[in-house]
Amino acid sequence: MTDTNTRVALVTGGTGGIGLTVVDRLAKDGYAVAVHYVGNKAKADEAVAAIKAQGGKAIAVSGDVADEEAMAAAFDATEAEFGGIDVVVNTAGIMLLSPIATLNLDDLDRMHRTNIRGTFVVSQQAARRLRGGGALINLSSSLTRLQFPTYGAYAASKGAVEAMTLVLAREMRGKDITVNAVSPGPTATPLFLEGKDQAALDNLAKAAPLERIGTPDDIAEAIVFLAGPARWINGQTIYANGGII
Secondary structure (H helix, E strand, O other): OOOOOOOEEEEEOOOOHHHHHHHHHHHHOOOEEEEEEOOOHHHHHHHHHHHHHOOOOEEEEEOOOOOHHHHHHHHHHHHHHHOOOOEEEEOOOOOOOOOHHHOOHHHHHHHHHHHHHHHHHHHHHHHHHOOOOOEEEEEOOOHHHHOOOOOHHHHHHHHHHHHHHHHHHHHOOOOOOEEEEEEEOOEOOHHHHOOOOHHHHHHHHHHOOOOOOEOHHHHHHHHHHHHOOOOOOOOOEEEEOOOOO
């Protein structure tokens, strides 16, 4: 079991583009980390092994984020291993694109189950389990404001993430727990890059005043700030997007 001075983080979607970078940053900052995965056990085990090789503490936990029993078990396993949880970073999500007029409603249901119900389930567990001085960081998207065609259903799901996050921050009054959302802009992850040609990526890079697409490190920097030092930032959505909006 980890000593009581070590902060403990659970990162959902911990094998994804942003999630894996967050796992690495938190581990380097001295956190004990529970790396959550759904399908890619090998990648989660690899992340855990890499942290342990550097002298850190980590375990892999699994489960569908929308399944309350599975996520309760993941939280249980983290607490059993490390003695408690101080930070929950909820990066798990899926993105299915289509014009609203032609979107397959099964895709809508799949996306909203993961992005909305999944965020709600994880947030609910975090609200019950986080220790004083803790932090919950959910992942939204700057696409809620960018109005890009074909992103309507995805943006709607992330709008719901922001709404529940900001309400939960107020509901945690008196518990010394911060609740915030980070809202990335275009970020070079496999999820975002899929299906985009170089011309589309070049146009997106020009849209921000910093004239590039974000990286997972850019987003992880904001998340890690909210996880630890930023105790006076609460009930906010932080737009980590290089000024694109």
